[in-house]
Amino acid sequence: MPATSALTLSDRVARLAGSSTLAITARVKELRAEGADVIGFGAGEPDFDTPDFIKEAAIEALRAGRTRYAPVAGEPAARAAIATKLRDENHIHCEPEDIIINVGGKHSIYLALQCLLDPGKEQEVLLPTPAWVSYRPIIELAGGIVRELPGAVENDFKITADQLAAAISDRTRLLIINSPSNPCGTMYSPEELRELAAVLDAHPQVVILTDEMYEKLIYGGIEHLSLGSLESIADRVITIGGLSKAYAMTGWRIGYTCVPGDDGAFIKAMTRLQSQMTSNITSFCYPAIVEALTNGGEAVEAMRQTFAQRAELIHSRLSAIEGIVCPKPTGAFYAFPDISAYFGRTSPKGAKVHSAVDFAAALLDEARVAVVPGDDFGEIGRSHVRFSFACADDLIETGMDRFAQWLGGFSASP
Numbered sequence: 386m387p388a389t390s391a392l393t394l395s396d397r398v399a400r401l402a403g404s405s406t407l408a409i410t411a412r413v414k415e416l417r418a419e420g421a422d423v424i425g426f427g428a429g430e431p432d433f434d435t436p437d438f439i440k441e442a443a444i445e446a447l448r449a450g451r452t453r454y455a456p457v458a459g460e461p462a463a464r465a466a467i468a469t470k471l472r473d474e475n476h477i478h479c480e481p482e483d484i485i486i487n488v489g490g491k492h493s494i495y496l497a498l499q500c501l502l503d504p505g506k507e508q509e510v511l512l513p514t515p516a517w518v519s520y521r522p523i524i525e526l527a528g529g530i531v532r533e534l535p536g537a538v539e540n541d542f543k544i545t546a547d548q549l550a551a552a553i554s555d556r557t558r559l560l561i562i563n564s565p566s567n568p569c570g571t572m573y574s575p576e577e578l579r580e581l582a583a584v585l586d587a588h589p590q591v592v593i594l595t596d597e598m599y600e601k602l603i604y605g606g607i608e609h610l611s612l613g614s615l616e617s618i619a620d621r622v623i624t625i626g627g628l629s630k631a632y633a634m635t636g637w638r639i640g641y642t643c644v645p646g647d648d649g650a651f652i653k654a655m656t657r658l659q660s661q662m663t664s665n666i667t668s669f670c671y672p673a674i675v676e677a678l679t680n681g682g683e684a685v686e687a688m689r690q691t692f693a694q695r696a697e698l699i700h701s702r703l704s705a706i707e708g709i710v711c712p713k714p715t716g717a718f719y720a721f722p723d724i725s726a727y728f729g730r731t732s733p734k735g736a737k738v739h740s741a742v743d744f745a746a747a748l749l750d751e752a753r754v755a756v757v758p759g760d761d762f763g764e765i766g767r768s769h770v771r772f773s774f775a776c777a778d779d780l781i782e783t784g785m786d787r788f789a790q791w792l793g794g795f796s797a798s799p
């Protein structure tokens with residue numbers, strides 16, 4: 386290698402951090418490959434396999450030769466199935482032309498923000514936090530400026546209408562709402578969303594991106610409401626969804642975007658961008674989308690019930706530990722406890738813990754339990770770690786035993 390390489394990075398990529406959640410997953414795999422017995426609460430994906438009938442649809446399509454380029458925005462039947470689902474279940478008035486199918490929900494959000502934001506224009510994106518780790522990098526790569534709106538633990542990490550009203554300015558271009566939330570595991574009630582929408586009524590320049598990736602995994606008795614169904618704001622709502630979480634299809638890479646407010650113009654722009662990037666998603670996956678959305682109800686319900694039981698289990702175990710404060714999960718598959726009572730103290734094997742990063746590192750090293758430190762989920766996440774309960778009950782029990790025992794070995798409060 387020459388001392389100075391021509392391969393210097395662009396400023397924006399040099400500044401870009403990799404996904405910390407994917408990094409934890411990779412570290413756990415590494416440790417397991419070395420023979421370590423790690424209980425993994427790090428991964429943001431269901432532990433279930435994709436239901437067989439969905440796989441069969443793709444296998445059949447592959448055998449039938451669906452192996453060529455497809456329309457960039459997606460095959461008509463798959464776009465139609467998504468539009469039907471969004472109309473029937475989410476009450477969003479949309480047509481197949483208002484939908485583009487992307488390479489996972491992350492890609493959907495990436496493309497939408499590239500289409501919406503301009504570098505150098507100082508456009509602000511209001512981001513309720515704690516928020517999924519990828520929003521900030523995606524916003525910044527598109528040239529936007531992140532303005533965090535911290536949600537209080539006592540309010541299940543949700544922002545209030547007053548908070549939103551106070552944060553909106555002439556520079557506000559976009560509000561992102563993610564309900565149910567990664568990493569909080571909590572969700573907004575329909576009433577709370579209507580209150581936020583009432584604030585937005587007075588600010589017609591603000592676009593709303595609602596990330597509903599976890600809409601089917603809810604179990605706290607709170608109904609899911611799609612912001613795109615609210616008439617007063619529907620023409621400026623971008624709805625993001627996908628098959629990754631609800632159908633245990635994270636590796637398939639299927640997400641979608643619905644924007645019905647401007648006669649398909651925004652979707653056409655996203656399609657142009659996607660045409661210069663990935664083109665269509667994998668062709669033989671389209672029939673699997675139709676199959677999942679048309680016949681997947683029972684399979685999703687079985688997984689939802691399992692997550693509901695696990696939510697109860699992990700929450701009761703976490704709440705029983707002294708010094709841990711954790712809102713009850715009502716959706717998705719995450720618990721996001723405040724662990725700051727242990728900051729300034731020494732772990733059982735002598736690590737000084739001053740942050741969630743220290744805490745998670747010591748927990749993995751000493752007790753072989755993997756969690757994600759809250760730092761990358763926003764400023765307010767720094768006192769927290771994320772537990773993903775996408776693992777079986779016995780693993781949750783063993784992991785919680787280890788966790789409680791490990792915490793019990795900490796030095797006393799300073």
Ligand code: PLP
Binds near residue numbers: 640
């Ligand atoms: N949005 C949220 C809140 C997520 O947690 C994730 C994945 O972790 C995504 C979007 C992206 O999902 P996908 O795997 O379909 O790209």
